[in-house]
Amino acid sequence: MTEPRKIAIVGTGAMGSVYAVLLAEAGHEIWAVDGWQDHVDAINSKGLRLSGASGDRTITSIRAATDLGEAGACDLYIIATKASGVGDVLLGVADGFGASLKGPGEAHHNAMKLIRLGEMDGGMTDRLMALEALWQAAGFNARAFPDITQLIWEKFVCNVTLSAPCTAFDVNIGGLMANDEAWQLALACAREAHQCGLAEGVNFSFDDIDRYVTDFATLMPDASPSMRLDHLAGRRSEIDAINGMVPVVGARHGIATPVNETLSALVRAIEAGF
Secondary structure (H helix, E strand, O other): OOOOOEEEEEOOOHHHHHHHHHHHHOOOEEEEEOOOHHHHHHHHHHOEEEEEOOOOEEEOOOEEEOOHHHHOOOOEEEEOOOOOOOOOOEEEEEOOOOEEEEEOOEEEEOOOOEEEEEEOOOOOOHHHHHHHHHHHHOOOEEEEOOOHHHHHHHHHHHHHHHHHHHHHHOOOHHHHHHOHHHHHHHHHHHHHHHHHHHHOOOOOOOOOHHHHHHHHHHOOOOOOOHHHHHHHOOOOOOHHHOOOHHHHHHHHHOOOOHHHHHHHHHHHHHHOOO
16 A cells, blocks of 8 residues: 555546546545636535446545645645646556546546556656555546656547537537447548648557447447536537647648648537637
């Protein structure tokens, strides 16, 4: 068992709530930092409930705040916000949790898949191994890897496959796969992203992009990407950091990315009405 730590979860949305509950159950002092006041108030008044693959329970020991400063100095900061750029950090890539917020103070997740950890500059370090041990002791399937760039891109191509297509067609992952035309567009998004990754020099662990993303999507037929959940809640999404990023990378290498360009434009048009 690892020594108890003081941990701040910065961005306690769907995934952040999963982290907060399991780490609190492991005996760590958890601060949930989030900008949604109702969510913060609910956690402080009645606890944070997590249901799904890891069980159904409510944890009342978690303290919540809208300002990180209220937590004071922490041993570990877990950045669980969307499309954040930070430096000098250990990076984690979570696969296939299918997490969603059900309401203030309540989250659900459909799976407990691998969390892959790595140093931004690569390599295996003492702090990376210590972090791996901390996550594993909390019940996560976590593993340290020496090449985080590969992990980022392998997660990215899955996000590109599902995010804009599910949002544009307004379906969950199972619904997307059941519609042959929609799924073919999703696979086209994946192929464009994969081609861009190869041009960037990414050493993918697979050769068949269609099979890779299909296997990933099959794990969570009832889940919806966070982009679709944002739209269902009337919020703007991180389209520019997902499907909208594929044309940006493609332009650097002279790679055409018409499917991602079109679906990104459609998502932005929908969001213009929010």
